[in-house]
Amino acid sequence: MSINREIWKVPFRKDGLAVWKCPRCNIGMLVLDQKTLVHYETASSRSASHSEDWEPSWDSYSFTAAFRCNYKKCDEVITIVGTGQAEEFQDFDDDGNYNSEYEVVYFPRFFSQPMRIFSVPVTCPDTVSSEISKSFNIFFADSSAAANHIRNSVEELLTYFHVKRYDRIDRKLRGISLHRRIRFYEKSNKAVAERLLAIKWLGNAASHPGGLTQDDVLDAYEILESVLSALFDSKQRKLDRLVKNVNRLQGPLRRGKTA
Numbered sequence: 001m002s003i004n005r006e007i008w009k010v011p012f013r014k015d016g017l018a019v020w021k022c023p024r025c026n027i028g029m030l031v032l033d034q035k036t037l038v039h040y041e042t043a044s045s046r047s048a049s050h051s052e053d054w055e056p057s058w059d060s061y062s063f064t065a066a067f068r069c070n071y072k073k074c075d076e077v078i079t080i081v082g083t084g085q086a087e088e089f090q091d092f093d094d095d096g097n098y099n100s101e102y103e104v105v106y107f108p109r110f111f112s113q114p115m116r117i118f119s120v121p122v123t124c125p126d127t128v129s130s131e132i133s134k135s136f137n138i139f140f141a142d143s144s145a146a147a148n149h150i151r152n153s154v155e156e157l158l159t160y161f162h163v164k165r166y167d168r169i170d171r172k173l174r175g176i177s178l179h180r181r182i183r184f185y186e187k188s189n190k191a192v193a194e195r196l197l198a199i200k201w202l203g204n205a206a207s208h209p210g211g212l213t214q215d216d217v218l219d220a221y222e223i224l225e226s227v228l229s230a231l232f233d234s235k236q237r238k239l240d241r242l243v244k245n246v247n248r249l250q251g252p253l254r255r256g257k258t259a
Contacts, residue, residue, distance in 0.1 A: 002222060003117060003118050003218055003221055003222055003225070005215070005218050007019040007020065008115075008117055008139070008214070008218065009214055009215075009218075011085070011087075011105035011107045012032070012105070012106050012108075013103065013105055013106070014032070014034060014037060014103075014104075014106075016032075018031045018032075020067070021116065022069035022074055022076055022078070023076075023078070023111075023113045023114060023115050023116050024069065024074055024076040024113065025071055025073070025074035025076065026116060026119070027074065028069040028070045028071025028074050028076075029069070029070050029071075030067035030068070030069060030070075030078055031067060031068055031069075031070050032065060032066075032067050033065070033066045033067065033068055033077075036064070036065050036066040037063065037064075037065040037106075038063060038064055038065070039061040039062065039063035039084045039104060039106070040061060040062050040063070041059065041060070041061055042060045042061060042062060044060065045058065045059050045060040045061070056086050056088070056102040057085075057086055057087065057088060057102070058086070059085070059086035059102075059104075060083065060084065060085055060086075061083065061084030061085070061104060062081070062082070062083055062084070063080075063081065063082055063083070063084050063106050064079065064081050065079070065106070066078070066079050067079075067080065076113075078111055078112050078113055079111075079112040080110070080111055080112070081108075081109060081110050082106055082107050082108040082109040082110070082140070083106070083107050083109060084104045084105065084107070085104065085107070086102045086103070086104055087104070088100055088101070088102055089101050089102070089103055107140075109140050109141045110137075110140065110141060111137070111140070114133045114134075114136035114137040115136055115139075116136065117136050117139060117218075117221055118221050118222075118224075118225040119225070120132055120228060121228055121229065121232035121233050123232045123234075124228055124232050125156065125157070125160045127156040127159070127160065128153050128156045128157050128160065128228075130156075131149045131150070131152045131153035131156055132149070132153050132224070134149045135147070135149035135150050135153070135217075139214070139217060143211060143212045143213055143214050143216065143217045144206035144207070144211035145206075146217050147202055147205075147206035147216065147217050147220055148203060148206050148207070150199060150202075150203060150217070150220045150221070150224060151178070151199065151200060151202075151203025151204075151206070154178065154196050154199050154200060154203070154224075155178060155181070157196070157227075157231075158178075158181045158184075158185055161185065163181050163184050163185050164176060164181065164184055165181070178200050182196045182197050182200060191230070192227055192230055192231065195223050195224075195226060195227050196227065199220050199223050202216060202217075202219060202220045203220070
């Protein structure tokens with residue numbers, strides 16, 4: 001299942017619709033408790049307001065807010081901190097007159113619990129899912145750091161499948177690069193190895209000047225989601241076996257006759 005990127009990239013408005021699923025129950029939606037939304041104008045914004053060239057779009061804020069899960073059996077509360085920006089909204093009234101108003105929109109930076117940007121199979125190893133959770137936790141604040149945790153999850157995945165981690169050289173253990181480890185794994189699962197290699201390249205770029213964008217990290221998430229589905233989702237594995245058997249037989253499966 002592809003990730004709905006827009007809900008993770010766009011800011012929210014005070015009267016906006018609920019778009020985030022509760023990370024605790026993964027059933028209910030997080031609804032803003034409007035009375036908890038508090039924003040404060042930043043010092044740089046207050047200073048800029050004295051300029052003769054000042055425009056409303058220059059206003060910037062920091063905010064805190066609480067969202068509550070609307071699934072009554074859960075009722076979890078998630079707190080968020082982030083930044084706000086005055087944004088212009090344009091429309092026309094009933095008489096066709098043009099209107100322009102400014103409203104503060106809010107960009108989350110930290111959630112009190114990591115959001116589930118994609119679903120991790122319950123059978124996924126804890127060492128892998130832990131790195132994914134760490135990535136989710138900082139996705140909104142630091143794209144490059146989030147990508148590094150996804151790269152770490154690939155290392156942990158290969159370790160789970162007993163892919164060699166060290167070489168012994170001159171009686172000393174030397175770590176094997178992630179690239180080589182993926183090539184080792186390629187011998188047993190070429191399709192998955194190619195996807196892991198793509199994640200590795202994105203992870204490498206995260207350590208270079210310029211880093212990654214949120215879209216780059218979402219690319220890594222989409223690829224990793226497909227990998228975990230192929231390896232740990234029982235429905236996906238069953239489908240893969242069916243495809244393999246039909247291709248092997250070059251026709252329908254030889255099932256017993258039914259009444």
